[in-house]
Amino acid sequence: MSIKSALRALDSAIDDLTSLHVQTYSGSIKWAEAWKEAAKASDDEPRTVTSMRTFEGFSDQLASDAKVSLVADTLIKFDGDSYNFIAQDATSTESALTLHKDAVEAGINTRLGLMELVRDVFK
Amino acid sequence: MSSSKPRNIPSYPEGQIDGVAWNTRDALGVYGDFESALDQCEAMGVLSERPATIGECQHTNYEVLASAIGERLALLGYVAENSEQARTLYRRNKTAFAKAVTEFQSGAGLKPDGWTGKKTWTALGYLVNFEHDDVDHSDDLPAPLLRYDPRLPAVKRAAKLRLRILGLTSGRPSEHSPGPHKSAVKRFCTIINDLGMPPLESEDRLTARAVALLLNHDRLVSALATVSDGTIEKGAPVRRKRQGRSVTLPGDTRKSLRRLVIKVVRIELWLLGYDVDINASTLYPVCAVQGQRHKKHPEKTALGRHLAEFYRHFMNVQDEAEIRQRAGKIDQDLFRAFDQVDQADSDVAKGQDAEDVYNATVHRRFENQAEVSKALELGVSLGLKIWDGMKRLWRWIKKKVIRVIDVGKNIYRAFFRYAVKGFQIVRTAMRAMVQSVSTYLKGELVFGEASHVTPKIHCQIKKDMDTRILISPQAPARLCQKAGTGLQLFSMRFLLACRILSMTLAALKASAASFLGWALLAKSLTHHLKELIPLYRQLTATEAQFQGEPA
Numbered sequence: 001m002s003i004k005s006a007l008r009a010l011d012s013a014i015d016d017l018t019s020l021h022v023q024t025y026s027g028s029i030k031w032a033e034a035w036k037e038a039a040k041a042s043d044d045e046p047r048t049v050t051s052m053r054t055f056e057g058f059s060d061q062l063a064s065d066a067k068v069s070l071v072a073d074t075l076i077k078f079d080g081d082s083y084n085f086i087a088q089d090a091t092s093t094e095s096a097l098t099l100h101k102d103a104v105e106a107g108i109n110t111r112l113g114l115m116e117l118v119r120d121v122f123k
Numbered sequence: 124m125s126s127s128k129p130r131n132i133p134s135y136p137e138g139q140i141d142g143v144a145w146n147t148r149d150a151l152g153v154y155g156d157f158e159s160a161l162d163q164c165e166a167m168g169v170l171s172e173r174p175a176t177i178g179e180c181q182h183t184n185y186e187v188l189a190s191a192i193g194e195r196l197a198l199l200g201y202v203a204e205n206s207e208q209a210r211t212l213y214r215r216n217k218t219a220f221a222k223a224v225t226e227f228q229s230g231a232g233l234k235p236d237g238w239t240g241k242k243t244w245t246a247l248g249y250l251v252n253f254e255h256d257d258v259d260h261s262d263d264l265p266a267p268l269l270r271y272d273p274r275l276p277a278v279k280r281a282a283k284l285r286l287r288i289l290g291l292t293s294g295r296p297s298e299h300s301p302g303p304h305k306s307a308v309k310r311f312c313t314i315i316n317d318l319g320m321p322p323l324e325s326e327d328r329l330t331a332r333a334v335a336l337l338l339n340h341d342r343l344v345s346a347l348a349t350v351s352d353g354t355i356e357k358g359a360p361v362r363r364k365r366q367g368r369s370v371t372l373p374g375d376t377r378k379s380l381r382r383l384v385i386k387v388v389r390i391e392l393w394l395l396g397y398d399v400d401i402n403a404s405t406l407y408p409v410c411a412v413q414g415q416r417h418k419k420h421p422e423k424t425a426l427g428r429h430l431a432e433f434y435r436h437f438m439n440v441q442d443e444a445e446i447r448q449r450a451g452k453i454d455q456d457l458f459r460a461f462d463q464v465d466q467a468d469s470d471v472a473k474g475q476d477a478e479d480v481y482n483a484t485v486h487r488r489f490e491n492q493a494e495v496s497k498a499l500e501l502g503v504s505l506g507l508k509i510w511d512g513m514k515r516l517w518r519w520i521k522k523k524v525i526r527v528i529d530v531g532k533n534i535y536r537a538f539f540r541y542a543v544k545g546f547q548i549v550r551t552a553m554r555a556m557v558q559s560v561s562t563y564l565k566g567e568l569v570f571g572e573a574s575h576v577t578p579k580i581h582c583q584i585k586k587d588m589d590t591r592i593l594i595s596p597q598a599p600a601r602l603c604q605k606a607g608t609g610l611q612l613f614s615m616r617f618l619l620a621c622r623i624l625s626m627t628l629a630a631l632k633a634s635a636a637s638f639l640g641w642a643l644l645a646k647s648l649t650h651h652l653k654e655l656i657p658l659y660r661q662l663t664a665t666e667a668q669f670q671g672e673p674a
Contacts, residue, residue, distance in 0.1 A: 023592065024594065025592065026593075027595075099592060102610050105614070106610040109615065110588045117625050120629065
């Protein structure tokens with residue numbers, strides 16, 4: 001991975017830097033089985049290919065799969081507003097919520113790194 | 124040099140000594156001829172044998188010293204010869220000379236070894252000389268001799284000699300009669316007491332104080348100068364009180380007083396450098412003796428002429444009439460003048476002490492092997508001290524230089540360690556950057572299974588860092604914890620990667636500039652490295668935590 005390709009990927013992602021959205025689910029989905037089949041068919045980076053492809057259709061998968069439930073949802077806006085959801089009837093455990101919290105924190109730090117990089121590039 | 128001229132004296136080529144010969148002939152050859160001629164003359168007896176060793180030189184010098192020693196020993200009666208004969212005793216009979224020296228040493232409380240060293244010579248001078256310098260003899264002389272203990276035979280002999288010189292006894296010290304007769308002692312003590320000097324303890328026996336007064340001429344002159352005013356001028360009283368009774372002084376006491384006073388005056392003038400015969404007539408007007416009148420023409424006698432010269436030169440009296448009047452008699456003023464001159468000489472001598480000590484130390488000739496050895500030891504000791512000081516100085520310089528080198532080494536080590544640390548940080552940061560960028564581009568993190576088919580925790584990361592996490596019902600709590608740590612690790616790596624990317628961009632921008640740009644680059648690197656260090660430490664700790672957590 002070269003710096004050039006990283007910058008290109010960064011450029012494509014920078015459009016949605018105004019908000020940070022973290023969702024945590026619990027359960028199993030069918031695309032995992034498809035992912036398994038794809039892995040069998042080809043060993044050429046199955047996870048990357050599969051995940052990149054399935055990320056966009058993740059919500060649809062969730063809707064059709066009753067075994068997956070939302071544990072927590074966090075949305076942090078650019079202006080500082082944040083929205084947090086924790087399911088009441090979820091079978092989530094404390095460890096799942098901790099993982100969600102870590103993910104939010106990691107997202108914030110990563111976003112901070114991106115912002116600093118942008119600042120230094122244009123300084 | 125022999126007085127008789129032997130035959131067949133080898134001729135020396137005199138013409139070759141001139142400058143021309145020296146310039147035209149080998150100098151060593153000429154010197155060899157001279158040496159050869161000397162050897163031949165020596166072999167034929169023309170030249171006396173030259174001293175071959177230092178010991179022989181000292182032996183020759185000792186002969187000169189021995190003549191003075193023999194004279195003093197004769198004065199003290201250790202040699203039964205007159206002074207002139209005693210001068211040659213050492214050359215004539217060394218055994219007798221050594222025996223006399225040994226006897227004197229025993230009598231003076233010295234070690235009887237028969238050799239006249241410094242101590243024996245000092246003791247002889249202490250007992251025979253009229254004047255004693257102010258040098259402290261406590262190191263050279265035994266204490267009894269220093270305080271004139273009259274029990275010492277040598278002190279008794281010296282006292283008898285001095286009484287004879289002062290005209291108070293006729294006998295000279297000898298083997299059979301070493302000490303003074305009681306009558307002579309009594310005569311001296313009576314005079315001292317009659318003149319009103321500090322009284323002696325006893326008039327019948329010789330005491331240490333009486334001997335000290337006898338042997339130290341300056342002390343006797345000082346005592347005569349400090350008697351009651353008019354005592355000598357008016358003469359000692361014919362009648363005086365003794366033990367509460369008024370008695371008449373015997374006539375011989377008055378004669379003795381006159382002789383003593385005149386002898387003291389003669390000795391003092393002799394010590395002042397006048398050619399005075401100490402043993403000459405003792406007939407001269409002394410005011411201490413009743414019936415003596417002033418000489419109207421003192422210049423007609425030798426003593427009168429010397430006294431006139433003394434007043435003229437030492438007392439600066441210019442009036443000839445006054446000189447004649449003062450020289451015509453011996454009175455208390457004369458002793459006061461003597462004492463004044465002695466004090467002045469003493470002051471001058473004290474003022475010259477430092478110079479004398481210097482001369483004695485620096486210019487003194489070593490007289491025996493012991494002094495040579497002592498001087499050698501002193502020189503060696505001084506040399507060792509100097510060498511030791513130089514070694515200390517060298518050690519000090521070496522220590523300082525080593526310290527400076529150590530400081531330089533430490534600075535270099537610190538710089539090297541800092542550079543290595545910086546390189547390590549940069550290397551770790553680059554690795555973290557690669558990993559984080561790889562994860563970022565891959566868009567997912569998977570935890571819980573070696574196989575990628577059925578992950579227990581699946582994190583999907585979008586380019587804008589939006590995240591979705593799917594936790595499998597089979598995922599244990601510790602796996603959730605590990606996944607959280609993994610997300611944070613990714614975040615830190617990404618942050619570090621961004622900063623390194625920023626630093627690299629700054630470096631690229633700076634490298635495009637000139638020397639100033641490089642300076643700015645250095646400043647930028649330093650600035651960013653400061654920021655990277657805490658992040659690096661946090662990253663390292665998180666990595667360790669992530670590796671330590673169970674899958």
